[in-house]
Amino acid sequence: MEIRLMKHRIPKILLTFLSGMLTALPIMYPKLFVIGIISFAIPAFIEYTAEGKACRLRSAYLRGLAFFMGFGLIVFSWFTAMYPLEFTGLSKVAAVGVVCAGSLGLSLLQALFWGLMFLVSRLFDKLFCTGKNPLVYSLVFSCLYVVFEWMSTKTWAAVPWGRLAVGQSEFLPMVQIASVTGSYGVSFILVLVGCTLGVCCSEYRKHRSKLTLRPLIPVAVVLVLNIVFGCVRLMTYEVSEESTKVTVAAIQGNVSSHDKWTSDTFEETKENYTKLTHAAVAEGADIVIFPETPVNYNLQGSSGYYVKSFYESLAADADCIIVTGAFTKNDDGISENSIVVFDPDDGQTEDKYVKRHLVPFGEYVPLRDFVSFVFPPLSSITMLESDLAPGTSPTVFETKYGKIAPLICFDSIYETLAIDSIRAGGELLTVSTNDSWFLDSSGVWEHNRHAVLRSIECGRYTVRSANTGVSSIISPTGEIMDILPPLEDGYIVSDVYMIEENTVYVTIGNVFVILCFAGLVPLVLYSHFMKKKQETENDR
Template structure:
C-alpha cells in the first residue's frame, strides 16, 4: 500500500469520526474506525518492513483531524490553549493504538484487539477524572443524537456506548476482512455476519423496548425557566449593568410566573459583579432583597440561579489552595448556585467540576505559581474555589433538586452522586454564550439529555443563551428556546425517586477496563522480562 493511500485512509477515519459532532447520526461511529483498523492490519501483516511507530503517525493524523473538526468551536475562547489540548489529546489517542498494535505484534492478535478496547475506555475514563479534563469527544456520549437506541444507558452509562462502538468496529472490520480474503470459508463469513448483526440489533431492540415501555410517574412540579440572553463578550460588571440584568430578569420572570409556580430557574452567573456577592452578607444583599420581594407576589414560588460569589477567610485553618490575597484580605471566589425561598433564606452550592485553564489551574497544588494565570472570561474566570463533592438544595415543599452548573453536566458519575443523595429533579444552569452560534451549545445540550436517561430524572435547563428547555426522563427535549433570544418558558415536569442501575453502581465498565489493562501491562512486562 502506498503512503498516499495510507494517508487517505487516515484522513477518511478522521473525517468519519468527526461527522457526528456536526449533527449527523451518531451511528456513523459504528464503522468510523474501520479505516484505521484496516491500516493497523496492514502494518501487522507487514510488520517486518515497518516499525510499530508507523501506525502511531497515521492514527495521530486521523485523531488530530477528528479533534480539530469536532472541537474547533472551543478555540473561540483560546486558540493557543485549546489548540494545545487538541494536539495532546490526539497524542494520547494515537498512543493507545500504538500500544495495542505492539501487543498484537508481540503476543497475539485477539489480545491486541482486547487491548485496544480496554486501553481506549481507560483513556476516556482518564479524560473524565484527572485535572485537565477533555471528555467532550467520548464515543458513547455522541449517541445522544439517537435517543431511542441508547435507553439502556440507565444500566451502563455512556461507557456502555463506547464499548458498543468499539466492538462493532472490530467485528465489522473482521467481516470486511473475511470478504476481502477469498480464502475464508463461507462458514467464517456467516459467523461474522451473524455476530455483527447481533451486536447491532440486540442493544437497539432492547433500547426500543425500554423507550416504549417507560412511563413517568405523575408527580409534577411547576417550573419557570428564564433565558436573559446577555452577551458574555460585551457585558459589563459595574453596578449599573447588574441593576439592568436584575430588571431584565424580573421582567422575563413576570411573564411566566403564577401562583402555581413552584420554582423559577435562572442560568449560571446571572449576576457577576464579584464584589457584590459576599456570602457572609447575603442577609443585606440588595439583589436578594429585590428577588425575595418579587417572590412574595406569588403563593409558593422559590428561585434558583447562579452568581459569582466570594467568601473571606478570617481563620488561617479555613484557607484553601485556591484562595486569593488582595491587600491582606484572603478570600475565595466561587461559581455559585443559590436557592432563595420566600422567607429570604438561602442555600448555596459551589461549582465543583471547574474548567481547566478558565476556572482553575490544573495540578495547582504542584504549580501554585500559576494560580493567577488563566484565560480571561470575565466574571467567572480565574482560579475559583470549589466544593469537593455534589450536594443538593431542598425547597420548602421538600423537593430535593440537584444544582448542576454548566461543565458539570458532562460528568455522568458526578451527576449520579446528586441522585444518590436524594435528588428528585435536576436543574442545569449554564452560560453557552461563550461558544457563540456554533456546535458548542448544541453539543452541550446533548449531555443533559444523557444525564436524564442515566438517572431517569427530569431536567430543567436554564441557559443564558443557547437552549433553555425541559428534558423528560427519556431524554427528550421539550419547549426548547431559540438561540440568541431573551426568553422565558413555563411547564411541568415529574419528580422521581427511583434509583437506576447506573446510579447505584456507577462507571463499572471503565473500572473493569482499567483492571484488565493493568493485567495486560503486567503480562507484557513479565513476557519481556523472561
C-alpha cells in the first residue's frame, strides 16, 4: 500500500490523509479555491489504482477515514482558539480535554461516517465494475459525495461545517449555481473535476495514450459552463422594481461570552448598544439587527422587565425597528434561544423566532447521562443551567418595510432552515450569532461564508450581526457589501431590498440531491451491462 514519490515511498493511507488536509485548505483560506477544484485528483488516483489487498472494502474504508480525518483536522482547527475556555470555569486540564474532544473528536466522528463513502464506491466497483469506465467511476464518486454531504446535515452529530462550496465563496462565478442546486451542485462539480483528473492520470500512466484523457473534455465543459453561468448571473442580476428599498444596520457590541455572563456587564452593554444604534440610525438605518442574546437575561425572567424596557425605549428613541436575540421561555417554562422584534411605535411584537438547530454541548447536551459519565467536563461547558428547548418552525416578522426571516447562529449552516424561512414569506434574511467562542480564528470567517451560500441559495440580502464579529451585509449574489472584522465594536450600514421572487433552489429544494441518488442506478446498471457484454465477447 505504497506509492512512489521521487525516491521515497509514501504509504497510500498517509497520502490520502494529507490530501484530505489539502482539500480542506480553501475552506480556511478561500483564496486557494483552485486547490478545491483539483484536490480530489489525489484520492481518486489512489482509489482507482488500488490493487490486491488495497481493493478490500476494509482498506477502502480506512483510506476514506484517513482522508476525512485530515479534512476535519483542518476544518475544525479553530477549536484550539477556544482554549482555555475561561468563561466556562473549567480547569486548564479539563479545557485541553474539551478542545481535543472538539477538534479531534468531531473530526473522528465525521470521518467515521464519511469513510463509508469510499467503502460504497469500492463496493460498487466490485459488484458492478464501475471502475472500468473512468467517466462512470468519476460520476459515481461525485454522486456519492453529494448524497453523503446531504446526509451529513441530519441528526445532532451531523455538522456540515466543511461544505466544499464554502471554499469557493470568494470565487463567486463558481457558486452561483447554488441558486439552482444549492451548494450540492458546487460540490458535485468540484469532486467530478478532481476525480476525473485523477482517474485520467492513472489511465495515462498505464497506457501512455492521449486517448485516455478524453473524459476530461466533457468534464471541462461542465466546469466552464458553470463558471460562465455564474459570470452571466453576476453581470445580469437585478432586483425587481417592485422590491422595497430599506436601510439596514448590523450592530457589533464586541461583548464576549465570558463578559456577557458577568453581573456588571448589563449597564455597559446598554450604553454601548445605545450609542451604536443611534449612530447607525444617524446614517439612515431603518432596521437595526442585534446579535444573538447580547444580554443574558431572560425576557420572561425576574429581570426581563428591565431588558424589555431597554429595547422598547431604544427602538422608540432611535425611531427604528430592532431585531435582537434574547432568551425567552416556552409554555412549559423551558428557556429558548430566540429572536424578538421591537417596533418604535408598538414595542415588542407578539411573534418570536426560536432557534431550531441548537449547538450540541453549547446549548444542550446530547446523551447527557453517557457524556457525564465518560467525560464530565464536556457536559459542563455550557453556561446554561439546563438544556434549551429547540424551535420547530420558521417565523417571519412582518414590518412596515417588509418581511424579515431570522436565523440564529448554528441555524445558518443548514440550508433547509433558510429555505423554510423564505418559503414562509421571508423577504430579508437576518443572522444573529455569537461567535465569540471563536475569537478571531478561522472559525468566524468560515461561519460567515456559510451566510454567503445562504444568500445565493435563497436569493435574498442577508444581514449578519455577531457579538464579537464577523458582522456583514451580503447581497443575493454572495457579494459582501460591508463587513466588520472580529474583536471590534462598531456597526455597518447598507441599503438592501425586500425581495419576493424565489430562486429555483427555493422552489424545488434538494431535487439535485435526489437526482444524484437516483443517478447512481443507471450508472451502475450501465457498468454491469458493459461487464456482461465484455464477458460474453470473451467467451466467444
